[in-house]
Amino acid sequence: MKQVSKDPFEAAFEEEEDESPAVAVDAPQQDDDDDYDEDGIDIQSSAADPSTSTAAPTSTPRIAAVSVAKSHAKNKDDDQEEEEEDNMDVELSKLPSAADPAKMAKMQAILTQFTEEQMSRYESFRRAGFQKSNMKRLLASITGTQKISVPMTIVVSGIAKMFVGELIETARMVMTERKESGPIRPCHIREAYRRLKLEGKIPKRSVPRLFR
């Protein structure tokens, strides 16, 4: 399913798509570990919001434990993920500042109606992220030898992930315009990059890049 709009989940909800009935992905109740600061303290369960974990029994426990953010926000899930052994930030099931029960209810309603493919795509969307250690190293090498604080790695990882999202989504839009299908090709990505540049979303270099 191509996620073209900015808020694919909200759009899907408003259209009231009648997808296949709730896909009960019966995963065992796994506690999401807090791998946040290499401490491995399992706070997830204690800090988790009990209200969301009891809602929508057919939705996966992972969803219940995952924060239901604004649909355009891209959360970084930690979890001991099979595909990505990232020790990223923990997602609390309750958002601190934007705990919007109406939005959460909407998300739950949408999530129960996902097909398998949508669910797996959503899962990798949530769980994907950049390694904190790599980001720290990268930032240190770019800035020189400045000490990079943890919040800075968090912020830059979040920005970078959203940028990837914009790139890929724009590339998909390019593909639909050209009526092509299949995996995204570099030409689509280059076109997407050019369009983002025109929109001004790419920081421009005042000094041209030499010796690439």
Added chain:
Amino acid sequence: MMYGFGDDPNPLPESMALVEDIVMEYITDLVHKAQDIGSKRGKLSVEDFLYLIRKDLPKLNRCTELLSMNEELKQARKVFESDEEKLRKVFEADEEN
């Protein structure tokens, strides 16, 4: 990550390499710009990045959300550790009895 955002389950390696290149360049340019801004204040700080993305609302909201979650986690961890200390003391007191 590319799959999560809408690509094929198996993206092309050339596309992956290209996206990685673009993202590296993006981050580098972003950090350089932040450094330019931050140099007036002294150190490079998170606020420099937040200033840079101020125009881009989704990114800005996402970053503020991440930062507040970070704070909340820190608080929770603090509470957890103090609780654990109390539990341990109670446990040891019991052991002695």
